[in-house]
Amino acid sequence: MTFALATCTYQEFTPSMGHAVRTTVGPPRGPLAYALAGHATLLAPRREMLGLSYGAYKPRYLQLLDSAGIDAIRAELEEIAVGLDTGQPLVLLCFDRLDxxxxxxxxxxAATWLQEHADIEVPELGAQQPAQPPSLFDL
Structure with a gap:
């Protein structure tokens, strides 16, 4: 890919992070203080997947990505990146905070799948759960 990727929430994203790209089924909840560069529809889950447990959701979502394939996903992201500053990443956005x-x-x-299929790093820019301290059994 000729551009960098990262992920974040709509709520935590700021334009200094890069170019905002929607990856959600529905539009953002309310007005945004920034413009979206595009909508990565091939990375968006399907409406019928919403509300599924993690165990049911993950294999369906990964199968969705596998069905689209890395070439089509890359082409869609490259189309979104046309005319944008490639020194800034495309930041794949959704609603869920990870902290x-x-x-x-x-x-x-999607970030893990892209790392595996395109051999690129896709860092999370939003808040994340703090790392668990090692237990006495791990020392």
Whole structure:
């Protein structure tokens, strides 16, 4: 890919992070203080997947990405990046904050999938759960 990628929430994103890209089924909840560079529809889950448990959601979402394929996903992201400053990453956005215990999000699954299929790093720019201190058994 000729551009960098990262992930974040709509709520935590600021334009200094890069170019905002929607990856959600529905539009942002309320007005945004920034413009969206595009909508990565191939990275968006399907409406019928909303509300599924993690165990049911993850394999369906990964199958969705596998069905689209890395070439189509890359082409869609490259189309979004046309005319943008490629020194700034495309930041894949969704609603779920990752700093709450037990939370998960499709953008994290997409980031891992992209890292595996395109051999690129896709860092999370939003708040994340603090790392658990090692237990005495881990020392």
């Amino acid at each position: 709450k215990p037990g939370t998960w999000c499709h953008r994290s699954m």
